[in-house]
Amino acid sequence: MCLCLGPTGSGKTLLLRKIQHINAVDExxxxxxxxxxxxxxxxxxxxxxxxRELxxxxxxxxxxxxxxxxRIMYVVDASNLCQISAAGVLLYTVLAHPQVKNGKVLLVLxxxxxxxxxxxxxxxxxLQIQRLQKEVKQEIIVIEASAITGKGRNEIMQWLFAEDTKRSILN
Ligand SMILES: Nc1nc2c(ncn2[C@@H]2O[C@H](COP(=O)(O)OP(=O)(O)OP(=O)(O)O)[C@@H](O)[C@H]2O)c(=O)[nH]1
Ligand SMILES: [Mg+2]
Incomplete structure (x- = not known):
């Protein structure tokens, strides 16, 4: 199970809808x-x-x-200057949590x-990602995206399916 987290209005729902069906979202x-x-x-x-989006x-x-x-997919609104630093602090509190220590982490701008x-x-x-990366064990992968244009959709899909594909080949 992958959790999709991020501040209110950061764009999680729309992005996940776009990932699910490429034609589901337009302007x-x-x-x-x-x-x-x-x-x-x-x-x-x-x-x-x-x-699961929370x-x-x-x-x-x-x-x-x-x-x-x-796995954690953390969505940040790159157009919201007021929210972006707070989004970094919130990401830190997530990644520092003991139950998230071994998870894979994707940061979506x-x-x-x-x-x-x-x-x-x-x-x-x-977001102070460089500093954050020094503090936490998980490797933070960054992908740029847009629910409107579909930018980043393929890369996110690749990240989401990578581990499961590997596992199903091994089984
Ligand atoms: N321009 C633009 N607007 C977007 C994009 N994604 C979402 N929005 C807008 O941002 C607002 C919030 O989008 P949501 O997808 O509901 O955000 P959320 O992260 O699910 O918010 P919560 O469920 O409250 O945590 C909506 O008004 C969307 O239309 C995007 O890629 N580009
Ligand atoms: Mg939502």
């Missing part, structure tokens, strides 16, 4: 805040994986779900279609 699509959780099933060949508003109780996950977005390097600087 006219609207989203409502997730109060609770959303489950997304992805299938590639005979491999199926489950992603709404940003639920951040205080995210840790209740950590035991059920072996989304809304890269927005003209007022931060560029990758600036966003990573504001």
């Amino acid at each position: 006219t699509t609207t989203a409502v805040p997730t109060v609770g959780t959303n489950l997304f099933n992805l299938r590639r060949g005979n491999i199926q994986i489950e992603i 709404g940003g508003i639920m951040a205080p109780i995210w840790p209740k779900y950590f035991a059920s996950a072996n 989304t809304k890269m279609d927005a003209s007022y977005r931060q560029m990758r390097n600036e966003a990573l600087l504001m």
